[in-house]
Ligand code: ADP
Ligand code: ASP
């Protein structure tokens with residue numbers, strides 16, 4: 001049956017000419033099976049990091065280091081174009097826009113060097129350049145294989161607000177633009193190769209959806225096009241029971257519910273950007289996570305409901321570099337509004353709270369924020385609660401640094417007795433001290449906060465519970 005598919009390739013999947021060739025083979029095979037395919041791609045691996053590092057060098061006047069970054073980026077793209085063995089006119093057609101983007105990088109960096117600072121808007125203009133280059137390589141590889149393919153910048157499709165570096169899509173405008181730009185191409189069997197990661201405001205200013213956001217782009221475009229499925233191609237066989245870099249003996253999960261997937265992603269499974277699930281869930285579009293380098297593997301299927309005979313626990317994740325902020329004082333007992341004021345103060349610093357611990361009682365409130373925001377958050381809280389601190393209603397506000405949130409995810413956690421006992425038993429037996437916990441009433445997860453030094457050991461010992 002012919003399907004409308006949105007197929008996204010991550011950075012490693014377009015990280016070299018060989019990888020780009022494999023990605024293009026996958027798309028051509030889908031086309032020849034009669035599917036209509038819209039492709040979304042990341043920048044080549046390492047390119048976004050290099051661009052953003054270059055911007056920081058420009059701001060701090062390190063022009064030599066910046067020149068090195070420019071050279072590396074040029075060589076990486078030129079080598080890929082060379083190794084794709086394109087016809088001369090095709091190679092020229094690919095290199096021309098790539099050189100234009102590299103010139104833009106230089107101009108933007110020159111401007112930052114003069115200003116001595118980089119706004120989030122400028123960082124987005126620079127960060128977006130990687131995808132604006134990779135689309136040309138992948139489209140050319142497709143054309144070299146006989147497909148009709150056109151590179152498309154998502155600024156003409158994905159409308160967002162102006163929250164630079166973490167922009168929020170405006171779905172109705174995006175759907176209209178996708179319909180008018182992409183549908184006619186798909187109807188003619190042409191493959192649009194669209195930049196992941198980026199969008200544009202109503203004024204046409206480029207935004208990005210946040211680091212790792214190309215997955216989210218895939219789901220946004222999938223929802224806008226009413227795709228039958230969204231396929232996320234990456235460098236592992238699918239979603240695994242834990243980060244394969246930390247745990248040996250991880251398994252690829254065949255199936256996950258949207259809830260389980262979003263919980264795994266939110267709590268640190270880097271394989272999918274946490275926001276990816278939402279647009280797919282709203283339209284009931286299945287997501288598959290598959291391996292570009294092992295194309296025959298079925299990968300992981302994410303959908304609304306998974307079979308009842310399924311395993312109880314699905315995965316273990318970690319969010320590193322966290323700080324546990326505590327507000328403590330006996331005078332808080334029974335005083336309404338302390339929590340609201342506390343979270344209001346945190347929100348004003350632009351920090352998001354990754355977990356609220358149930359260790360909090362009326363005499364203390366504990367929550368987790370990323371380590372780099374901790375001192376700003378503590379200062380804001382001390383300022384907002386200065387009168388309570390003077391009166392000793394609040395005794396102290398402080399952060400415990402170098403902690404990690406470890407989360408166990410499984411759809412049936414909530415209704416299965418004894419799970420929490422086994423989780424705490426496992427870490428207790430391993431001699432790991434649990435600093436704080438959270439177990440949502442509706443979420444399918446249990447989270448523990450442990451010292452950073454215990455993180456990997458905690459993940460490994462909880463992973464041993466997965467096959468129960
Ligand atoms: P891409 O560039 O394709 O978006 P990412 O590097 O963002 O790829 O994500 C894939 C990586 O996520 C894998 O190479 C793997 O190391 C890491 N990862 C972390 N946790 C998991 C997990 N639970 N399952 C699969 N991969 C994971
Ligand atoms: N290239 C972007 C990044 O590295 C987006 C992505 O790859 O998902 O963050």
Ligand code: MG
Pocket residue numbers: 010212215270271272273
């Ligand atoms: Mg990614």
